[in-house]
Amino acid sequence: MSETRVSTPHKQTFFESFRVYLKPIMLAMLVLGFASGLPLMMVFSKLSTWLREVGVDRTTIGGMYAVSLAYSLKMFWAPLVDKMKVPILGDILGQRRSWMVVAISGTVVGLITIATSNPEVSLTQTVIGALILAFSGATLDISVDAWRIESAPNDEQANMAAVYNLGYRFAIMFAGYGIAIAGLTSWLIAYGIMATAMLLIMVAVIFFISEPEHEVDETSDDLNFIQRFGKSVATPVRQIATRFGPWVLVVLGIVALYRISDFTMGVMASPFYIDLGYSTETIGLIQGTFGPWPIVVGGFLGGFVAVRYSLLPALLAGGIITILTNGAFALLALAAGPGLDAHANGDLSAIVNTPSSMALLGVIVADNLAAGFVGSVFIAYMSAMVDRKFAATQYAVLSSTYSIFCKMVASTTSGPLSEAIGWAGFFSVTALYTIVPMLLIIIVMMFGPKAAQGKLEEEPEEPVPETQPAS
Numbered sequence: 001m002s003e004t005r006v007s008t009p010h011k012q013t014f015f016e017s018f019r020v021y022l023k024p025i026m027l028a029m030l031v032l033g034f035a036s037g038l039p040l041m042m043v044f045s046k047l048s049t050w051l052r053e054v055g056v057d058r059t060t061i062g063g064m065y066a067v068s069l070a071y072s073l074k075m076f077w078a079p080l081v082d083k084m085k086v087p088i089l090g091d092i093l094g095q096r097r098s099w100m101v102v103a104i105s106g107t108v109v110g111l112i113t114i115a116t117s118n119p120e121v122s123l124t125q126t127v128i129g130a131l132i133l134a135f136s137g138a139t140l141d142i143s144v145d146a147w148r149i150e151s152a153p154n155d156e157q158a159n160m161a162a163v164y165n166l167g168y169r170f171a172i173m174f175a176g177y178g179i180a181i182a183g184l185t186s187w188l189i190a191y192g193i194m195a196t197a198m199l200l201i202m203v204a205v206i207f208f209i210s211e212p213e214h215e216v217d218e219t220s221d222d223l224n225f226i227q228r229f230g231k232s233v234a235t236p237v238r239q240i241a242t243r244f245g246p247w248v249l250v251v252l253g254i255v256a257l258y259r260i261s262d263f264t265m266g267v268m269a270s271p272f273y274i275d276l277g278y279s280t281e282t283i284g285l286i287q288g289t290f291g292p293w294p295i296v297v298g299g300f301l302g303g304f305v306a307v308r309y310s311l312l313p314a315l316l317a318g319g320i321i322t323i324l325t326n327g328a329f330a331l332l333a334l335a336a337g338p339g340l341d342a343h344a345n346g347d348l349s350a351i352v353n354t355p356s357s358m359a360l361l362g363v364i365v366a367d368n369l370a371a372g373f374v375g376s377v378f379i380a381y382m383s384a385m386v387d388r389k390f391a392a393t394q395y396a397v398l399s400s401t402y403s404i405f406c407k408m409v410a411s412t413t414s415g416p417l418s419e420a421i422g423w424a425g426f427f428s429v430t431a432l433y434t435i436v437p438m439l440l441i442i443i444v445m446m447f448g449p450k451a452a453q454g455k456l457e458e459e460p461e462e463p464v465p466e467t468q469p470a471s
Contacts, residue, residue: 018304025151026163028209032100032144033167034174035201039107039137041175042194043067043130047114049179050187054120064127070134072403074142078396079236081142094211096150099143104202106136108195115191145399146392149383150212154454158306158314158380165299165375169292236390237397243387247452250440251385255398256405257437258315258378261322262371263406265329265430268414269367272329272423275344276336277354286361294365298372306377311454312445315381318374319438325370326431328363333423335359341422384454 020026048064081099085091089098110133117125144164152160175194182190241248273283306314332355333340339350386394418426444452 020156020159020307021163021300026159028204029148029151029160029163030167030170031201031204031209032147033164034171035100035104035167035198036137036141036144036164037168037171038175038194038198039110039133039140040068040071041172042111042114042178042191043133043137046175046178046190047126047130050182051119051123051126056119056123060123064130067127067130067134070131070138071141072400072407074138075393075396075400077139078142078393081139082146082236082390082392093206096143096147097205097209097211100140100147100205101202103136103140103143104198104205107133107140107198108202110134110136111191111195111198115188115195142392142396145383145395147212149386149391149395150388154384155307157383158303158311158376160303161376161379161383162299162303162372164379165372166296169296173292236387236393239387239390240385240394240397244449244452247444247448250444250448251452252401254315254437254440254444255382255385255402257402257433257440258319259374259402260406260409260437261326261430261433262374263410264414264417264433265326265427267410268418268426269329272333272418273360275340275352275423276332276360277352278357278360282357282360286357286364290361290365292368294368295372295375298369298374299376300372301369302373302376303380305373306380311377311381311384312441314377315441316438316445318370318377319434319441321370321373322434323431325363325367326427326434328366329427330424330431332359332363333427336423344423345419381454385451 051060051064085095086098086102089101092098093101110129110131113129113132114126115129117123117129119126148160148164149157174197178190178194181193244251270283302314302318305317335353335355337351337353339347339352342350343352382395382398385398414426417429421429
């Protein structure tokens with residue numbers, strides 16, 4: 001009779017919790033995080049700056065935001081990225097890296113298409129380039145997420161998420177230089193430099209980043225394309241439901257609701273700063289100079305807490321931090337006095353007591369610190385929810401679930417709610433949105449199965465040879 005030994009979790013020391021960041025895989029994650037962030041920034045915020053500069057009306061610019069929906073709808077082609085083999089490249093680079101190369105190539109084509117367009121004369125080529133860039137960027141996200149999940153165990157996913165966020169922030173900062181480059185030279189050169197950066201990342205993917213172990217479904221070899229595609233879509237989705245059983249509703253509830261507070265208040269943050277009376281120069285200086293770094297610190301802090309104390313306690317801590325930081329926005333609104341809401345509703349004679357710039361700095365730093373923390377632990381939780389056999393598809397389904405739902409709620413309720421109950425009431429209510437997912441997290445902690453908690457089921461640590469019966 002054979003024996004197995006069951007692995008027992010061991011609580012890491014502080015040094016062990018941070019030593020994981022020294023692994024080579026983390027450098028690869030940093031590069032891929034940068035690669036994921038750059039296309040989104042160039043297709044959305046930087047492109048809108050160029051369009052406004054050449055006189056395109058705000059309604060048209062707002063309509064261009066629709067191309068970013070590719071990032072929310074990526075679950076519909078994630079099964080192809082997950083299971084379909086790229087001809088030739090798939091054999092050379094493997095499933096994940098081959099799709100990265102295809103997606104990065106698409107981002108380069110999109111960037112060059114935009115760079116060589118003339119939106120002042122016609123938007124047709126610009127829109128085509130934006131669509132190519134958004135679709136390719138979303139496809140790159142799918143392959144990078146799958147690579148991340150397959151390259152590290154569940155207990156390191158929070159660390160991977162922190163490093164991913166750091167790379168993403170570097171991309172935001174680098175894309176920010178695109179405006180300065182365009183001002184000194186031209187948008188053609190600015191977008192050309194971004195395309196060159198993506199080509200350099202492609203070289204890193206081909207020569208320096210390793211392919212993770214990827215489980216191949218050999219049962220699909222005898223199926224035609226339509227049957228294989230149907231299986232690659234239906235099986236991962238059905239497997240989520242069967243793996244969690246009735247707890248799947250609770251898990252999806254956590255995923256859909258955990259970030260809703262961030263989305264609903266975040267979309268109104270900039271209008272709130274303007275209504276408070278801050279100049280755009282002050283807002284830009286604080287957000288651009290001091291804003292990104294708290295997100296990075298928060299991301300690493302979230303990774304540390306998730307590894308040290310496990311995922312669900314880290315999610316709870318993130319919920320508490322979210323409530324406190326939303327409360328800070330409400331306090332800022334109260335400090336401005338009763339004239340704030342009257343002024344915001346069109347009464348220009350109302351007096352607004354604009355809080356000091358240091359108060360705004362404190363609120364933005366605290367909010368970004370919370371965003372980094374919450375982002376890391378949330379990505380880690382979703383990563384722990386997927387089966388590695390269907391990493392790309394299942395993660396895309398989960399990320400699209402919260403992205404589409406939260407964007408819809410934010411876009412339809414944030415404006416009317418802030419107008420109806422005022423700024424202080426708005427931020428207080430959005431803070432309370434976090435209570436529902438926190439209650440669901442507590443329920444899973446107390447009664448849920450290990451799978452819903454993001455923990456691995458007990459598995460054999462290593463095989464032990466069969467023992468001979470005593471003579």
